[in-house]
Amino acid sequence: MDIGNLMVIKNLQYVILGAIILFSILSLIVIKPLKKFIFIFLFYLFSGFLYITLEFMELTFILSVPILLFMSIFYLFELKKDIFSIKNISEDGDIDYASAYFTDKESGKSDTKKTVLNLVAPVLFSALIIVLYFIFNGGYIKSFKITDKITIVAFSDIAKEVFSNYMILVIMLIISLFVLVIWSTTIINNRRKR
Amino acid sequence: MNITFIFLASSLLFLIGVFGSLFFGSVTKIIISLQCILTAAVINFLGFAQILYGTSVWAVTFVLISVILIFLFQFMIVFYLNSNTYQYQSDGFDFSSGLYYFGIKDWLGE
Amino acid sequence: MDLIKSINTFMNPFGSITILLGTILVFLFFANSQTKRIKIFSFIFSMLAFVSSFVINIIGFLNNGVYSDNLFTSGLVQIIEISYILIISIILLIIIFVFNGESEFYLKLNIIFLFSSASLIFFTISRNFIVFFASLVFFLISLFALATLMNESGLFALKSQNDSRKSAIANIYNISANNIVRFFLAVVFSLLFIFFAISLLYGVFDFKNFIQLAEGIGTYKDNLGFVFSILALALYLYYGFFPFQSPYIRVTTGSSGVFSYLMWLFYFLPGLIFTSRFALIIYNVKEDYKTILVFSLALITIVSAIGSGLAVLKSKNLRKILSNLILLIFTGNILNLLLYIVDYVNEDGYRMLNYSGLSLMIISWLPLAVIFTLIENNTGSNDINGLRSILIKNKAVSAGFIISCISLIGIPAFAGFTHKNYYMSIIPKAFAGGLSNLTPLLSWAVIVSVAIYLGFFIAGIIRIIISGFTGKVDIYNDKAIFSKPALAFIYCFIFLIFVFGILYLIGLFGINLFGLNFSSLNLF
Structure with missing residues (x-):
C-alpha cells in the first residue's frame, strides 16, 4: 500500500489519540459506575480504532475477545460493589456492620499527613520518569527511521508464526486455562457452601 | 511527525496510568489506570511495528500473546474481587491510599 | 535408536519441564478427590517428579552440552539456576504438605504449584522476549491462584457462627484478601512497566531477544538509556525495595503462613534471574556510563539496605523481620551488580555471589524462619518478645536459632561465611588500591554501600539474637510442642550449615582431603 493514500488516516489519528486520552481521564474522574463504564468502553473502542488505522484490523478483533470478557466481569464487580455499598446496608438496622467496618479502619490521627504524602508520592514518581526521559533520551524521537512500505498482517501470518515458533506457549496457555478452571470452580464452590 | 505524535500521546497515557494507580484509593480506578499503561504499551508496539518496520509479525505476536495473558491475570484478580463482594464486606476493597502505602506503620511496625 | 537419540536431544532444556507438566496431566484426573491416601500418594508422586526432573536436568546437560535455539538457551548457568529452583520447590512442597496436607484442596494446590515451578523453569531458559x-x-x-486458594480456608469459619463473631472473622478474611489483591495489583503494575519498557526498546531497534540486545547495545546506546531506566524501575517495583515494600510486607504478614513461605522463597527468583540477564547486557556499556551506573546502583543499595535494615532493627513482628531480612538478602543482588560493574568481580564471580545469596537464604535463613513459624504456631502471636519463653523450653530449637543466626552473621566455619567473605574483603582491598580503575569518589560510593549493607545486615541479626535472650518469660506457656518432623528439618539444616562452612574453609586454605581438591568450591 502506498503511504500517500494514508493522509486521511494520518489526520484521523490525531483525533483518535486525543479521544483516547480524554476518555481515559474522564473514566478516572467520573464517579457514577454506569457513566464510568461508558467511558472505559469508549476508551477501548477508540484504541481499537487506532489499531485499525494502523492497519491491524484482524488483531483488533482478536484482542476484543479478552477485553470484552474482562470488561464484563469488571462491570459485574462494579455493579455488585455499588449494590452492596456500605451506605445502603447501614439503613437495614438489623446488624450494624457499617460501624464494625469503620471502627476497624486505621485511626485518622495522621490523616492530613497521609493525604499530603498520598498526593506528593505519585507526583514525584511521575516527575522522576519525566526527568529520566529528559536526562537520557534527547535523541529517542529523532532516531525513528520511517519506512516507505506498509504491509498488512493477516490472521494467517500471525497463526503461522504462533504455531510454528510458539507452540510451546500455546500448550502452556491450555494448561493454565485448566488451572484457571480448577481455581475458579473451587472459589465458586466455596462461596456456595458458605 | 506522525509517529512522534503517537509516541508522545502514548507516553502521556502511560504517565496518566502511573499517576492514577499510585494516587487513587479505589480499586476500580487503579484497575482502569493499569488499562491505560497497557494500552500505551500496545499503541507503542503497533505504531512502531507499522511505521518503523513496515509491520513485523514478531511484534504482533508479542502483543497478541502478552495482552491475552495480562487480561487473563487481570480477569482472575477481578473475578476474585467479584466473588468476595458480599454484604458485609463491601467497600472493603477500597484501599485507604493508592497502590503503595507510604506509612511508618507498615515499615517499622507498631 | 533414533528415538533414543531424539529423546536425548530433547532432554536438556525440556526434560524437567516435561516431567512436571506430565505430572500435572496425571493429577488433573483426580483433582477433586478428598481421600487421604490420594493426597499422600500425590505428595510422594510430585516429590518423585521434582527429584527426577532434578536428575534429568543435570544428566541432560552432561549428555548434550549447551542447547540454544531462537527461543531457548540452556547452558551451565541455566542448569545451576534450575537446580536452585527445583531444590526450593522440593522444600516448598514439603512445607505445603505439612501445613495444608489436611486441606480440602491440597491436590489443587499441588497441581498449581507444579505449574508454577514449570513456568519458572521456562522463564530461566527463555531467551526470546x-x-x-x-x-x-x-x-x-x-502464584495468585496459590495465594487465593491458601486464603480460602479462612472462609469456612464463617459457617455456623453467631452474627457478631461472623462479622469479626469476615473482617479478618477480608483484610487478608484485600492484602492479596493489593499485592497482585502492584505486581501487575510492575509487569506492565516491563511490557512498556519492551515496547520502548522495540522503538529503538528490532530487538527480539537478549542476545541481539547484548550485541546491539553498543551501537544504540544513546537511545537505550530511557528504556533501561524504565526496566530498572520495573525491577525495583517488582522487588519492592524500600519505599515500595508495603504490599509485600502486608501480604507476608497478613495472609496464611504457607503463602508467606512461597513469597519469601519463590517470588523473588524471577527478579534475580532478570537482574543477572540485565547485568550482562549493561556490562557492555559500563565504560560510557560508569559514573551514573555506579551512583544509581550505590544509591539503590544504600536506600534499600537502610530501609529494610531499620525495619529489622525496630519491628516487633516476627514475620515482618523475616520479610525484611529477605529484602536485605536480595538487596545483595544489586550490590553484586555494582561490584560487577566496577570490575571487582568477573562474570563467574558475579554469578557465584548471587548463588551464595540464594544458598544463604536456603541454608541459613530457612531454619530461622521455620523456628519462628513454630513459635508463632505455639504462642499464637507474632511478637518477638515471646521468643525467649519458647526457646527456653527446647534446647534443640534454641541451638538451631543461635547457629542459624551466627551463620547469617557470617562467622567462619558456618555456611553463611561464604556470602560475607567477598564483601568483607573489599574494604581492605579498596584501601590497598584494588579499585584503582575508579575515581576516588566512585570507589568511596562502592565502599560506603558495601559497609552500609554489611552493617545493617549484621546489626539486624544481632538484634534478633539479643531479643531472643532478653525477652520476658511467660510461665503459663508450658504447652510448647515441637513436632518431630519439624525438629528433624531444623537438625538437617544445622548439619548442612556446618558441612558447607567447613568445606568452604577447607577450599579456602587449599587443603586436599581424600585426594579431592575443594578449592573449586571456593566460590560457592
Whole structure:
C-alpha cells in the first residue's frame, strides 16, 4: 500500500489519540459506575480504532475477545460493589456492620499527613520518569527511521508464526486455562457452601 | 511527525496510568489506570511495528500473546474481587491510599 | 535408536519441564478427590517428579552440552539456576504438605504449584522476549491462584457462627484478601512497566531477544538509556525495595503462613534471574556510563539496605523481620551488580555471589524462619518478645536459632561465611588500591554501600539474637510442642550449615582431603 493514500488516516489519528486520552481521564474522574463504564468502553473502542488505522484490523478483533470478557466481569464487580455499598446496608438496622467496618479502619490521627504524602508520592514518581526521559533520551524521537512500505498482517501470518515458533506457549496457555478452571470452580464452590 | 505524535500521546497515557494507580484509593480506578499503561504499551508496539518496520509479525505476536495473558491475570484478580463482594464486606476493597502505602506503620511496625 | 537419540536431544532444556507438566496431566484426573491416601500418594508422586526432573536436568546437560535455539538457551548457568529452583520447590512442597496436607484442596494446590515451578523453569531458559514475558506472567498467575486458594480456608469459619463473631472473622478474611489483591495489583503494575519498557526498546531497534540486545547495545546506546531506566524501575517495583515494600510486607504478614513461605522463597527468583540477564547486557556499556551506573546502583543499595535494615532493627513482628531480612538478602543482588560493574568481580564471580545469596537464604535463613513459624504456631502471636519463653523450653530449637543466626552473621566455619567473605574483603582491598580503575569518589560510593549493607545486615541479626535472650518469660506457656518432623528439618539444616562452612574453609586454605581438591568450591 502506498503511504500517500494514508493522509486521511494520518489526520484521523490525531483525533483518535486525543479521544483516547480524554476518555481515559474522564473514566478516572467520573464517579457514577454506569457513566464510568461508558467511558472505559469508549476508551477501548477508540484504541481499537487506532489499531485499525494502523492497519491491524484482524488483531483488533482478536484482542476484543479478552477485553470484552474482562470488561464484563469488571462491570459485574462494579455493579455488585455499588449494590452492596456500605451506605445502603447501614439503613437495614438489623446488624450494624457499617460501624464494625469503620471502627476497624486505621485511626485518622495522621490523616492530613497521609493525604499530603498520598498526593506528593505519585507526583514525584511521575516527575522522576519525566526527568529520566529528559536526562537520557534527547535523541529517542529523532532516531525513528520511517519506512516507505506498509504491509498488512493477516490472521494467517500471525497463526503461522504462533504455531510454528510458539507452540510451546500455546500448550502452556491450555494448561493454565485448566488451572484457571480448577481455581475458579473451587472459589465458586466455596462461596456456595458458605 | 506522525509517529512522534503517537509516541508522545502514548507516553502521556502511560504517565496518566502511573499517576492514577499510585494516587487513587479505589480499586476500580487503579484497575482502569493499569488499562491505560497497557494500552500505551500496545499503541507503542503497533505504531512502531507499522511505521518503523513496515509491520513485523514478531511484534504482533508479542502483543497478541502478552495482552491475552495480562487480561487473563487481570480477569482472575477481578473475578476474585467479584466473588468476595458480599454484604458485609463491601467497600472493603477500597484501599485507604493508592497502590503503595507510604506509612511508618507498615515499615517499622507498631 | 533414533528415538533414543531424539529423546536425548530433547532432554536438556525440556526434560524437567516435561516431567512436571506430565505430572500435572496425571493429577488433573483426580483433582477433586478428598481421600487421604490420594493426597499422600500425590505428595510422594510430585516429590518423585521434582527429584527426577532434578536428575534429568543435570544428566541432560552432561549428555548434550549447551542447547540454544531462537527461543531457548540452556547452558551451565541455566542448569545451576534450575537446580536452585527445583531444590526450593522440593522444600516448598514439603512445607505445603505439612501445613495444608489436611486441606480440602491440597491436590489443587499441588497441581498449581507444579505449574508454577514449570513456568519458572521456562522463564530461566527463555531467551526470546515473548517466551520471557509470557512465562513470567504464567508464574505470577499460578502464584495468585496459590495465594487465593491458601486464603480460602479462612472462609469456612464463617459457617455456623453467631452474627457478631461472623462479622469479626469476615473482617479478618477480608483484610487478608484485600492484602492479596493489593499485592497482585502492584505486581501487575510492575509487569506492565516491563511490557512498556519492551515496547520502548522495540522503538529503538528490532530487538527480539537478549542476545541481539547484548550485541546491539553498543551501537544504540544513546537511545537505550530511557528504556533501561524504565526496566530498572520495573525491577525495583517488582522487588519492592524500600519505599515500595508495603504490599509485600502486608501480604507476608497478613495472609496464611504457607503463602508467606512461597513469597519469601519463590517470588523473588524471577527478579534475580532478570537482574543477572540485565547485568550482562549493561556490562557492555559500563565504560560510557560508569559514573551514573555506579551512583544509581550505590544509591539503590544504600536506600534499600537502610530501609529494610531499620525495619529489622525496630519491628516487633516476627514475620515482618523475616520479610525484611529477605529484602536485605536480595538487596545483595544489586550490590553484586555494582561490584560487577566496577570490575571487582568477573562474570563467574558475579554469578557465584548471587548463588551464595540464594544458598544463604536456603541454608541459613530457612531454619530461622521455620523456628519462628513454630513459635508463632505455639504462642499464637507474632511478637518477638515471646521468643525467649519458647526457646527456653527446647534446647534443640534454641541451638538451631543461635547457629542459624551466627551463620547469617557470617562467622567462619558456618555456611553463611561464604556470602560475607567477598564483601568483607573489599574494604581492605579498596584501601590497598584494588579499585584503582575508579575515581576516588566512585570507589568511596562502592565502599560506603558495601559497609552500609554489611552493617545493617549484621546489626539486624544481632538484634534478633539479643531479643531472643532478653525477652520476658511467660510461665503459663508450658504447652510448647515441637513436632518431630519439624525438629528433624531444623537438625538437617544445622548439619548442612556446618558441612558447607567447613568445606568452604577447607577450599579456602587449599587443603586436599581424600585426594579431592575443594578449592573449586571456593566460590560457592
